[in-house]
Amino acid sequence: MSISRRKFLKSTAAAATVVASANPLLADEKKGVKTVPHASNVGAFYADVKDGKIVKIHPQESDKDPKYPGSEAWIDRVYSDTRIKYPCVRKSYLEAKGDVSKIAPQLRGKEEFVRVSWDEAMALILDKLKSVKPEEIYNASYGAWGHPGSLHNCSATAGRFLNTVFGGAVGMDGEHSNGAAGKVNTTIVGDLEVYSLQTAHEVILENTQVYVMWGADLFKCNQIDYKVANRGNNPYYDKYAKSDIKFITIDPQYTPIAKRFNAQWVKIRPNTDVALMLGMMHYLYTSGKYDKEFVEKYTDGLDKFLPYLLGKTEDKVAKTASWAAKITGVDEKIITALADTFVSNRTFLAGNWAMQRAQHGEQVDWTLIVLAAFIGQIGLPGGGFGFSMHYSGGGQAFSGVMLPGGLAQGKNKVRAKIPASRIGEALLNPGKKIKFKGEEIVYPKFKVFYNVGANTLGHQPNANELIKGLRTLDMVVVHEPWWTPTAKMADIVLPSTTPLERDDISYGGSYSQDYVYAMKKVVEPLFEARNDYDVFEEMAKLVGERQWRKFSGGGKSKEELLKGFYERSDCPNYMSFEEFWEKGFVHFEPSEEARKYVRHAEFRADPVANKLRTESGKIQIYSQKFAEFKLDDFKGHPMWFEPTEWLGDVEKTKAYPFHIVSPHPTYRIHSQMDNSFIRKAYKVTNREPVMINDEDAKKLGIKDGDAVEVYNERGSVIAGAVVTKNIMSGVLSLQEGAWYDPENIDDEKPRCNAGHINVLTPSFPTSTMAQATSVNTCLVAIKKVEVKPYAGIKTPVVKGA
């Protein structure tokens, strides 16, 4: 571990020195080195290419902290042994020649693949697609992290193909990031809030006295971006660290950024934050310290919430600080002291998303917003709340420029949608009715599963349930550059190009929107890889001239499409497309005004003229609309609900004494980059690290660096122990995204040798309202195990290759 870490640090230091001297225009053409600008979720860079091979990656000027090794990892990823080289078909599927009774769906993920030609693979896919109804196709192309380009965006290409050629498919409603809050916030504050422009860093630095990282991992989560990362928050964090701001972190673990800010650590039992907030509100209300004027002027429905808060409803439980202390594990005195600190200082509450990725996650943002209203600083410089300070450069000033658009998906004629995290259950229960957003929906009977740009077996909860579900289908198609766990589960696997093997454009960061980038082709496609777009276009053509016209927008070339996206933005006012394409980027400097942005300032200044788009125009402490859903697990005002699995459950914790959380990985984008050199820097026993409190580890005889088994009734995984004081007793932390690697594939619930968290997580929903993912609600046990050394990711056998 120490050797590889040293190596890793050396390599990142080297990357940093390269920056200083990097000037692409000095690239030595004579020595045959060509320098090509490119950009991705992990940053913008130049690739040096010699004899058709990438020899070096160096950062562009927009990368404000190129120590992050993500861009460098592209060399490894492009030339990885895990690349899918040819179109492949699972053996039984190929031999069945279209006879569904012979495809042996139970062998998905177990059987060898056979290399086929592109023509054969496309014919197999089209034969099946033509034989089913659009309502029987599940489009699993989760739109988030496949590719940030305008043209090759994975969910856009897949959606456009299914929509224009086959009339559509069943898609997803909601998402994994903010599945719960996303269904609530708009009704409460008239805006999603989780993706909205955040108060600018400059304003925070000048005005904030107390900054609460309410589970917000400001540093780690901001190293990558939904579009192109600039890591522009990092220089601000240098200033934060030097400022007089008092930082408080409320989190079961003490994150590196909390440490850097010397934050006060409030250790909280996972999934109990709502109780903590209620305890604070009870104290603020009963002591008369809450901001009465603000609540009266800017909120609606306090009278309907107070009986619950004060214990005057059926439960007869006042939500006092002492009540909250028993639930959260946070001392009563700390709860009241925190509330006092918040009301008497300019306080900014930075919420996160992991809290609402848990059962009853619907309550989290809502309660936090109401608490912020009690504190009364919403709309003041450096006060109030923000739910995106940890995401994609939240807090950076916004350029306001109109950016290039992207590929339109066309009309999907299928109305049915499945809540994003419910697919495992849906596959196993066709015809089942569930409640969703105050209505009822029915799970369709799916026959085809079409997956482009998503690691579904990585991101869905309860992997064993999902695998069972995947083995009920007639056809599973996966487009991927790499042999991910999801690709291994497919019947037909198509090798996609990596982004470095094609031209595209994008912008970044998601919040600053101050750069548009040329993502130029760096090298020719390897092996038989093809662009998803080209594959879909060709399949559209095979279906018919009319379908091809619809897919290609009347026969437009990719070059025309790209140029069109650029021309229909503000970019041509700055630079012609030709100049941009040569230079690699166009930059727009955000205004001084933008650096003074204060979220909700207009609403505060004039709540009548600038009323919120809510039932009352104000913040809804109570919502009649929600009350009328008449659900047992979601009501008209925020509430504490006991989760099905948590540390307060005396019975369940006897067998499974630890609550495991699954934060997003520092050195990956979910599962991406698990096949790069970076893994050496953090893997333990070559497996995903699991953090355990030092006292807990001592009791269990677990030492730092040991292989451990983490398990519950849903499954078990092997991970590598990291023994630390930086996580509270009773809690474990295992990052999401390790490539699932079953030990004995014939077991009903094989143990995962790589430490993939979703083997353990439950698939029950947040509630019958949002039906979102509850992955952070999960009890487990842990023990030391003696296991053979783990060699790492294997690629499947491909016959005929």
Ligand SMILES: Nc1nc2c(c(=O)[nH]1)N[C@H]1C(S)=C(S)[C@@H](COP(=O)(O)OP(=O)(O)OC[C@H]3O[C@@H](n4cnc5c(=O)[nH]c(N)nc54)[C@H](O)[C@@H]3O)O[C@H]1N2
């Ligand atoms: N490096 C990197 N950055 C990323 C991503 C990535 O894959 N890699 N993914 C991006 C994406 S898609 C998303 S959605 C965001 C995710 O953003 P978040 O969901 O906010 O991030 P997480 O890392 O899941 O969790 C952040 C913190 O929440 C804490 N936490 C967990 N449960 C609780 C709880 O019950 N209460 C409290 N108070 N804290 C809790 C965890 O211990 C962790 O420190 O990150 C984005 N940023």
Ligand SMILES: Nc1nc2c(c(=O)[nH]1)N[C@H]1C(S)=C(S)[C@@H](COP(=O)(O)OP(=O)(O)OC[C@H]3O[C@@H](n4cnc5c(=O)[nH]c(N)nc54)[C@H](O)[C@@H]3O)O[C@H]1N2
């Ligand atoms: N336990 C737990 N589970 C979680 C979470 C958690 O916090 N805890 N977080 C959830 C969240 S918020 C999210 S956003 C999801 C993320 O889930 P995903 O978006 O599925 O995560 P990625 O691993 O980034 O998968 C993207 C895939 O696209 C592929 N890809 C990249 N470029 C291309 C291309 O050009 N063509 C094709 N065909 N494929 C391409 C990559 O190789 C990769 O396999 O995970 C969710 N799952």
Ligand SMILES: [Mo]
């Ligand atoms: Mo996400």
